[in-house]
Amino acid sequence: MRLHAPPDLEIDPGPAHRLVGQGAVLLDVREPGEWALGAPDGASLIALGDLEAAATRLPPPETPVLAICASGRRSAQAVQWLRAAGWSAARSVAGGFERWRAEGLPWAPRSTLDADARERYARHLLLPEVGESGQLRLLRSRVLLVGAGGLGSPAALYLAAAGVGSLRIVDPDVIERSNLQRQILHRDAGVGLPKAASAREALLALNPRLSVDAVQARVDVGNVGSLVADADVVLDGTDNFAARYLLDAACQAASKPLVYGAIHRFEGQVSVFGGADASPCYRCLFPDPPAVRDAPDCAAAGVLGVLPGIVGSLQAAETIKLLLGIGVPLRGRLLHVDARGMTFRELRVPRDPSCPGCGPPSLRRPPLGLGSLCTPR
Ligand SMILES: [Zn+2]
Known part of the structure; x- marks a missing residue:
């Protein structure tokens, strides 16, 4: 059904669904992690960033292609590219998958990993405790990392490598040269730049198929509730007691597990608080913060550079176990x-x-x- 004049750039979900029934190709341009959660019936997946490289998988240019994403923004970009590349009848589904679902059009969760994911996560797929269903679970998971510093660096890198589909990393600071001794997310060329953005760049360079949200902000009473709300697990990579008590309270209120880590000179601690009945919280261990003079931070006390690498990696391991529901979490136990x-x-x-x-x-x-x-309430 080749059209003589280029059709409108957008099409509503209902008419799009009917056209698919008549032979139009529905192209989902979201990321695999989003696709795994659910996709319109009949859609095939090529992420926006892969379109050019995957052009040979596209139907002939005379076929009407209807691009869809979450809300219609990425699909509009896809249509721009498609039209410029010869698919002159390409259109974007207005409102995306959100509106598709809201209008009651058919969709289903996707249960298979594509070729890239099979290769990327091959060593996970060999573990019966993870396997395909576990890997899909990781891809659908959301982790909030508070702090892109010593603990957040190794934790975020391992979570990204493991395919935790949505990472949100919150940090108010900019990179200082003295951070580079241990904060391995960041590079010398990034000194002076925001840590959150630097972290996002490093994580997407490692695994471009994830959704990484960089928030350059201090966690405070005003934002902690909404930051914690949609996370499956919260990872504490903070360096101060105010933020730590705030996170503990917010995780308590939202019944979210908090993977705690702390470092001091040559020593570190890891535990898991909350997120399950009868679980202790951080304040069961430390009811009140110590006096400032008794709790110097890294800037005042120093820290062995590799130590946060050990502790942050342990936090990543606990986080992945919690997301997968495997093993025995460090709940009710403090590892020193x-x-x-x-x-x-x-x-x-x-x-x-x-x-x-x-x-x-x-x-x-x-x-x-x-x-x-x-x-916070
Ligand atoms: Zn408690």
């Missing part, structure tokens, strides 16, 4: 590592029935010294 003797000790962390963070409402109070900072 001392790099000087390379000793790992495990301490039991019981839930405190009178915890000011997760105890009965009558006992709850903001952490001493941090005022109302840590009661």
Whole structure:
């Protein structure tokens, strides 16, 4: 059905669905992680960034091609490219898959990995505990990483490599040369640039098929609720107590697991708080922050550069286990590592029935010294 004049750039989902029934090709230009969650019936997947390279998989130019994405923005870009490349009848589905679903048009979850994903995650697919369903689960998962510093760097790189489909990385700072001794997401050429954007660039260079959201902001009472809300797991890569207590409270309120990590000179700690019944929270362990003089940060106390690499990697491992629902999480346990003797000790962390963070409402109070900072509601 070759048209004589180029048709409108957009088409509504209903007419698009009818045209597909008449032989038009529905081309989903979203990322595989989004596709795995669900896609319109009859659609085939070529991500926007792969269009040019995958042009041989496109139908002949006389075939009407209807591009669809999540909301209609990427598909409009796809149509621009398609029309310039000879598919003059290409159109973009207005409102994308969101509107397609809202209008009750047929769609289904996709349960297969494409060739790139099969190759990329081949070593995961060999593990019966992960396999195809686990890998799809990772691709559909959302992790909030707070901090693109020493802990956030290795954690984010491993989560991206593992195919955690949506990463949001929050950091207010810019890269300083003194960060490069341990913050391996960043490069010398990036000194002076925002860490969040630098992290996004590094993660997409490692795995371009992910969705990585860079937020250059400090986590505060005003934004923590919405940042935590759509995450499956929250990874604490912060370097200050105010942010840590705030995150703990927000994760408590939203019943999200918080993968905690902390470092000091040659020592580190890892644990998992919340996200399950009877799980302790951070304040079961540390009811109130220490006095400032007792808790110097890396800038004041120094830290062995590789130490956050060890602790952040452990946090990534806990995060992946939580997302997959495999193994035994470090819940109710605190792993302490001392790099000087390379000793790992495990301490039991019981839930405190009178915890000011997760105890009965009558006992709850903001952490001493941090005022109302840590009661986001
Ligand atoms: Zn508690």
